Amino acid sequence: MPPERIELVTPAGRDWSPVVRLVLGGIGDRLDLGFDELDDLQLAVERLLAEAGAQEAVRISVEIVDGGVKAQIGPLNEVTIAEALQGPEPRPGELTLRRVLETVVDSFGVEDVDREGLYVRLDKVVHRSR
């Protein structure tokens, strides 16, 4: 069976965030994500899209995997993402992109890098108690 994957290329910029959220909402519905789980996934992607830097377009790939959903977003601003994801642990009281992602997804990391920028992976486990 082919992987269940949705791919979307969106112009970088907030104007297109609603479209991205709608697509993620549809995927969340298919996965039976709870309202807050869906909101977390949308927030994580939205925050990463905000780090697109000078990119004209960002590719979002969302794959339904066993036990959850895996997303890849990029290319993103290399310096910002590297500092945010690979820098030191946030201090207490400090709100960083890293802390936001730690809260809303189960794991994340830099998955790929090319001359355009970094590609970040997000993993969200689906808690199937329903």
Add this chain to the structure above:
Amino acid sequence: MTSKRDGRGGRAAGTSTAPGAPPQTDRELLRRYHEGGDRTAREELVQRHLPLVRALARRYAGRGEPLDDIEQVGAIGLLKAIDRYELSREVALTTYATPNVVGEIKRHFRDKGWAIRIPRGLQELNARMSSTVERLTSRMGRSPTIAEIARELTVGPEEVLEALEAGSAYAPMSLSGNPSSESDLDPMEALGGEDEAFERSEQRATLEPALHALPERDREILRKRFEEGLTQTQIAEQVGISQMHVSRLIRKSLARMRAELSG
């Protein structure tokens, strides 16, 4: 003699400015304010007509905006009506003030509420959804799925998603919920005042400096979510707002902070 009407439809006060003196009519108070600059007369007019404002504000309740906020906006309309009233008018203050109050409330919903044009049906569905999410969360002990919300509202999942997105277009600005010293400022104006000394290039990866420029309630919600790790549902219970409102505030706060860091 204590008249209940001032002859032009103006309501007489239940209180008077001097103990034992008969209540003054609206027109007398307006004259004291406009001709004598007596601000206590203006205040008395405001107090006298606040029930009118509350009654008008209640018509706009249940549209996703706290009633207190709508009343405050309406009160601004009342103040404007009092200030603009011309004594040569042969019209009661209540008659003159009503369209001013309603106009101010409508303007608020238009300018500060739905940031983009959203079909009325979606607005109403969004408003119903907030209480539905809370009810289902309470009933099931977990956050409901889109399908469950759709079933409860007897609509399709796509409509729920659209209505959720419509909610993202709704950007309520707190009119009363900011007890900080910056309460006189528009939240957007308040951003960043403390942090200009920072080197922005070194701060791009962190949201922390801009955190301090947010209204206290929004800051507290972010702290509960990202430091204490509370769920939106738990925060909603603690703060006394809906889960959907918590979601909106978090999203909005993070976007504001990011925009501030971008300079």
